[in-house]
């Protein structure tokens with residue numbers, strides 16, 4: 323299978339041949355940063371378009387269809403519009419925190435984005451505590467949300483932020499516990515190692531029932547972490563106008579919007595990496611010919627295909643169910659989801675020992 | 677809450693959620709009914725009873741069926757219709773007879789209730805599908821439905 327490390331090695335070697343080690347490293351850092359930012363923006367545009375189309379199809383509509391064929395340039399037009407909009411100054415708001423909040427949210431999500439193994443050899447940050455890093459950095463967003471709610475000096479944003487704080491911190495536990503079940507199975511926290519181990523069979527097949535349960539609980543908890551329906555109390559548009567980002571306008575609002583969509587992508591990507599084998603092709607032990615054919619499909623396509631599948635599941639859920647009440651939401655987490663995760667953790671430990 | 681009920685609740689919940697997702701998936705796969713308006717202009721996409729614009733059909737010899745009885749005018753709740761008549765000598769009987777001179781319909785005040793077409797004893801007026809009514813000058817909303825020089829269709833001899 324073709325590996326992106328050939329390309330990255332080539333860039334590395336050619337940079338080293340023309341300049342010193344320090345400069346080469348600096349240029350590489352900048353290149354990676356730019357690549358991640360561009361990928362982030364492009365994916366966000368694609369996701370916004372996909373969400374609008376899929377939502378429309380679930381509601382028996384056609385969705386955007388005016389800008390370009392089938393409206394494919396709709397989100398580009400939206401982006402231009404949002405860039406041209408005025409940034410409204412809010413009286414009596416805490417100016418510094420108000421500005422900083424949007425950056426907290428987006429930086430948290432970009433840092434997580436950088437740690438995802440996109441394809442064979444295409445992996446920017448690979449710590450030996452990768453899973454730990456993912457959960458830690460992705461929960462940085464909640465700080466931004468709380469700051470946004472607090473600094474806007476508005477009741478709606480305040481209530482939205484408080485709900486969001488309660489919700490995100492609760493669901494983080496379930497998400498972490500589900501990831502832990504996979505860490506037990508694989509015995510490592512390094513993402514590249516986890517993906518490598520799934521070459522023969524994806525963890526969702528290898529891990530038996532506990533892995534399947536962990537996959538589902540992770541999807542639910544992750545879905546709640548991204549503040550999307552039916553868990554969208556923080557922005558509940560029918561109760562709180564727009565929740566924690568009510569007072570934001572222009573590109574600051576755009577940051578929240580981008581982060582929301584990219585978080586959905588990140589959750590799907592982590593689910594893919596941990597449960598569905600990351601960029602590993604589908605291998606069935608014993609079927610040599612089948613495995614060989616699967617190897618011809620590039621790893622990028624495997625990764626994005628599986629991620630899109632998870633995202634589609636999320637959209638499907640989002641447009642199927644009504645919003646929960648905040649107490650229902652919390653009792654669902656603490657009384658149902660977390661016990662299931664804990665029991666599942668024990669199940670997985672037993673499974674691994676046996 | 678005892679343990680059995682708790683576990684049963686979870687499974688019933690999962691079953692119900694799957695039911696809901698099944699329904700939305702059916703909707704996802706269903707053909708979409710959105711009409712793309714300016715592109716499909718001229719295609720007939722309306723129901724039989726769609727009330728677009730009141731018209732008075734004329735046959736090839738410029739005959740309409742209105743006997744100028746004025747029932748539609750009296751039934752109209754808005755005073756939208758004005759049936760203006762004149763007297764004319766009937767050729768067969770030689771007596772004076774009331775015929776339609778002008779049939780004035782004010783689109784601006786019509787509420788499309790359909791009482792006029794329902795109450796007409798002759799089915800002389802009916803609805804067309806044309807719904808693109810906007811004009812820049814309110815005077816253009818007042819329309820004359822009978823054509824110039826039209827006359828009542830002669831009674832069919834059976």
Ligand code: SF4
Nearest residue numbers: 752786787789790792
């Ligand atoms: S539809 Fe109603 S309002 Fe319009 S002309 Fe007929 S009777 Fe009058």
Ligand code: SF4
Nearest residue numbers: 742743745746748796
């Ligand atoms: S349109 Fe019908 S109801 Fe109206 S005056 Fe003519 S015949 Fe009478």
